[in-house]
Amino acid sequence: MRSHKTSSNNNKRPLLLHLVCSAVLFSLFVFAIQSSFFTGNQNKSDLNREEVRVLSEFQSSVQQCVANRGLGLTAHIIDHCKLILKFPEGTNSTWYNEQFKIYEPLEYTYDVCEAILLWEQYRNMTTVLTREYLDARPDGWLEYAAKRIAQLGAKKCHNRTLCEEHLNLILPAKPPFHPRQFRRCAVVGNSGDLLKTMFGKEIDGHDAVIRDNEAPVNEKYAKYVGLKRDFRLVVRGAARNMVTILNGSVDEVLIIKSVTHRDFNAMIKSIPNPVYLFQGIVLRRGAKGTGMKSIELALSMCDIVDIYGFTVDPGYTEWTRYFSTPRKGHNPLQGRAYYQLLECLGVIRIHSPMRSKRKQDWSDVPSRDMISRAHAAALRLKKSQGSQVGDLGQFGSCKVWGNVEPDSNGPISGSPDMSDVRKYSNYSKWEVMPFKSLRKEAQDHYMQMQGVSLYKMDGNKLDDLVCVRHSLKSEV
Numbered sequence: 001m002r003s004h005k006t007s008s009n010n011n012k013r014p015l016l017l018h019l020v021c022s023a024v025l026f027s028l029f030v031f032a033i034q035s036s037f038f039t040g041n042q043n044k045s046d047l048n049r050e051e052v053r054v055l056s057e058f059q060s061s062v063q064q065c066v067a068n069r070g071l072g073l074t075a076h077i078i079d080h081c082k083l084i085l086k087f088p089e090g091t092n093s094t095w096y097n098e099q100f101k102i103y104e105p106l107e108y109t110y111d112v113c114e115a116i117l118l119w120e121q122y123r124n125m126t127t128v129l130t131r132e133y134l135d136a137r138p139d140g141w142l143e144y145a146a147k148r149i150a151q152l153g154a155k156k157c158h159n160r161t162l163c164e165e166h167l168n169l170i171l172p173a174k175p176p177f178h179p180r181q182f183r184r185c186a187v188v189g190n191s192g193d194l195l196k197t198m199f200g201k202e203i204d205g206h207d208a209v210i211r212d213n214e215a216p217v218n219e220k221y222a223k224y225v226g227l228k229r230d231f232r233l234v235v236r237g238a239a240r241n242m243v244t245i246l247n248g249s250v251d252e253v254l255i256i257k258s259v260t261h262r263d264f265n266a267m268i269k270s271i272p273n274p275v276y277l278f279q280g281i282v283l284r285r286g287a288k289g290t291g292m293k294s295i296e297l298a299l300s301m302c303d304i305v306d307i308y309g310f311t312v313d314p315g316y317t318e319w320t321r322y323f324s325t326p327r328k329g330h331n332p333l334q335g336r337a338y339y340q341l342l343e344c345l346g347v348i349r350i351h352s353p354m355r356s357k358r359k360q361d362w363s364d365v366p367s368r369d370m371i372s373r374a375h376a377a378a379l380r381l382k383k384s385q386g387s388q389v390g391d392l393g394q395f396g397s398c399k400v401w402g403n404v405e406p407d408s409n410g411p412i413s414g415s416p417d418m419s420d421v422r423k424y425s426n427y428s429k430w431e432v433m434p435f436k437s438l439r440k441e442a443q444d445h446y447m448q449m450q451g452v453s454l455y456k457m458d459g460n461k462l463d464d465l466v467c468v469r470h471s472l473k474s475e476v
Helices: 002-069 112-122 131-136 140-147 160-170 192-196 200-204 242-246 262-268 290-299 333-344 368-385 440-448
Strands: 074-077 082-086 107-111 182-188 208-212 231-234 253-256 275-277 302-308 349-351 398-403 452-456 465-469
Touching: 002 074, 002 082, 002 112, 002 333, 002 368, 082 333, 107 112, 107 333, 112 290, 112 333, 112 368, 131 140, 131 398, 131 452, 131 465, 140 160, 160 262, 160 275, 182 200, 182 290, 208 290, 231 242, 231 290, 242 253, 242 262, 290 302, 333 349
Parallel strands: 182 208, 182 302, 208 231, 231 253, 253 275, 302 349, 398 465
Antiparallel strands: 074 082, 082 107, 452 465
């Protein structure tokens, strides 16, 4: 009996030892996982802490810039990304919102991180619709092309040949304009404030000048708005009057903001000017309209963007154009606040009557180095908060990729039935421009981007880009 018990106990000991060892090993395994998880969270926390520090430093710089340049505006920091821009007490708010039964407010909240990501992205983007974009985008020809053609009679391009007939006239094969193509550009708005200061010669001194819609350019207004005319962004209504708008200017590039139209095409065939469709971002933000689109266009081509005719003085009570009679209307406080934010993000430089006698040295605007650090921090923070890891480089937002064959440049925009005036003019110079004729900064940027063109895919998503590879060998 005792022998049987001893044998039973001996059998239990190895089993007990095995269970104890298993428990120890399991505990060590759980501890290792927890340690790894804790370390990962700690590393992530350390990363976020550094990004927040950089962005907080940038916010302070933006705050000081607004204080120096805001003509009464002040910036109040909420956190490392958000701030409120406030107008001083007593600012004349004349616009009454019937829906909400309130006057236009005197303060606006902005997300600086989102803004800097958006506008730094614009510096690398293409803002003109091209054939390569439609080819690369999955629904490019079937669905998206149809949205850009008025009077098509269908929501989709089931007949691609028909859609191409509508678009060929204004559809370059690849981007006609390049990032960094110009050093300094002037974007000229239509505000009546332009008549208070003679900016004409200063505007004409820029490498390129961008104007809006039907704003006249002639000797009558030359001392106020200049005579140089390189690009003009027009809405659909103004495009109907493009011949009158051009008024004999054979080189001015017209870019239609909305859609092409059968009536437009008939006019385009008879004029020598290049005409394209705008391909930009549509976001819900504090300033809208053709003026903002012109800034987007300029930033995609120019290193420095100076804006004129966009600002209003404190106490402004009438919405005026420099070429029309005054009329009561909207006092664009929100737009003015957003433009001031953009200036202190290094996107634009504002010129207004109130600043005309002040020395404009721009030293109180954050430096490009500080802006680059803030942009990198905002990008890393955004990826980290979205639990996204991996490539954070310049192509991290490319959702769709396309390729252009090295020996395939595609047709320049046009059609067989164009008039001789257009057919034998220099309208195609932008589309056949030799790479070596670009300024060095534009060539260097093209190489840094590895010959890739970036396009916005959809309106309200910052991250979705269509990216098209070109052959670097064909450009050098």
